Amino acid sequence: GQQVMQIPQYQHVQEGEDFTTYCNSSTTLSNIQWYKQRPGGHPVFLIQLVKSGEVKKQKRLTFQFGEAKKNSSLHITATQTTDVGTYFCAGRGTGFQKLVFGTGTRLLVSP
């Protein structure tokens, strides 16, 4: 079945450093979403990408959908302690497959 892997599993950065997480699907995706889950919290929807090669920005966060629609990335510029949490991508394969969440990347930011 469809698998969605994220790398790295975990990253610890100093505040002000940049951070990137990569999401790779075993199949072509019709769309991809990104979620953030704070420690002890629930996943919160950040953004959805639909078009091949699409790039969207939210303040310090930049999201990209690959040209082949099989991968995506989330880049955070100048991390802050409020960025701490686990970032999940989620995608649905073409052909009415179910939505599958990625393995997640846990981000820790030290002040």
Add this chain to the structure above:
Amino acid sequence: SAVISQKPSRDICQRGTSLTIQCQVDSQVTMMFWYRQQPGQSLTLIATANQGSEATYESGFVIDKFPISRPNLTFSTLTVSNMSPEDSSIYLCSVDPSGGTDTQYFGPGTRLTVL
């Protein structure tokens, strides 16, 4: 977006018992989803609940173990039956308020510990 509440927020249960989790949404939605998140892991879809029809279960999840009700467009319940320690997880309900766009809004979750 949507505002979702879940009850209970957490519970500790004995093996062999059952627990029913409630999910309430502040607006009418066609589909509600139930996920399981084991400690430190990603989210796994258990089933999709449509109002007025049987829930659709994903591979590895069966109705006898996880019966779901969907009596109206704002409410659903998930029961975890005959629990064992392996059922210890966070159970989350979610909705796609835009209908079919895949943007999921999650409830706060129910943290279940089975002894």
